[in-house]
Amino acid sequence: MPSGTTDECFERIKTLADLVVRIRVQKTSLARPENDSLAEYRGSGRLRLGTGVISYLSQSKSGEICPCLACDGNVARKHWKFTVHTARHVVYDTQEAKASKVDLFYDDQSSRRDGRMQTVRAVEMQYAASDTDKCIVLCVTHDETLAQNIKCVDQSWQSFCHHHPILNQNVRENAFRILRELSEGGPVFVVVISHPHGQPKKVTVGKIVSGAEDSSFNYTTATCPGSSGAPLFLVDSELFTPGFFPWFGYVHSGTFPEPSHKTRKHINFSNCFVYN
Structure with a gap:
């Protein structure tokens, strides 16, 4: 330094580290082009790992339909959305986003045992650009405590x-x-x-x-x-x-x-x- x-x-x-997440992608999109480095894995469920950073959090409005996979776009339920910036070669499109899990607060080996690590599902790709190897995925949670923790770190x-x-x-x-x-x-x-x-x-x-x-x-x-x-x-x-x-x-x-x-x-x- x-x-x-x-x-x-x-x-x-330390503050910034709280916004950094692990990404577990459990599917490789069929839409990846032939010259893509992961083309040979298209359509497979081979686990891939990456990193991202939370950039935005918002709370749902009254009566707003929840877009998470569990609610399937049919339930008006209180939820929070946040976006994660990562590399596009990690998450290529919405197909891969929907097959991704995002782990927050995975700081040490005991994080999983003591419940500090929290996992949410991504629901869609909001922005993607191959020329800059950048993408932004949308995640959803119903956990108000988790949302408040993200909000406190982000506000700081x-x-x-x-x-x-x-x-x-x-x-x-x-x-x-x-x-x-x-x-x-x-x-x-x-x-x-x-x-x-x-x-x-x-x-x-x-x-x-x-x-x-x-x-x-x-x-x-x-x-x-x-x-x-x-x-x-x-x-x-x-x-x-x-x-x-x-x-x-x-x-x-x-x-x-x-x-x-x-x-x-x-x-x-x-x-x-x-x-x-």
Whole structure:
């Protein structure tokens, strides 16, 4: 982490980590194209694992039909909706979303035993773009306690961001500019919070090494299978106030071998994308 990292920084990481979820996809869509990396598994029930981050929560209105699989669109029942950002190669379309389970608060091995980990079902794809490897899936819960827990964490994060001068600007217009300024001005630390191999969430830290283009950027932060779709946060103690981690919608997309490295060192990449 940058020199001068404060306790507030670590508290901010803990807050953000509460919004990170594990995604278990239990079907591979028949709609994936021939050149897709998972084309050979189309139509199968082979379990795949990924990571995502909760971005929005809303409560149903009186008399609103619940879209969850159990209610089947026929029951007016109190419910809460929230969206999860992840990589499209993790969840390709609504067919895969409906076959996905989202695990919240899977923080350590005891999370499942003591009931802290909560699981909800995704119901549909709300946004998908293959060129940026990004998608947004909709999830539904009837658990008011769970909804309140999500709301508390999300409000804490949103309250912090909405009062920061950088995010008071238009995010879409400034995200790429800020990223370029950071990468040109010195080391930029990239924090990844993910569920490697489907295990409890881990926090890893690395640096941006190249890119900062409109298409993608590369970084050394350690990741594993299961980290795909994890949110990326940029940290630079000189530009940002202590504890501020901007998230411009970047998610971890994958890795590629560094050609010049004899020990098969891998570099990670994310496609630059901003959703607001």
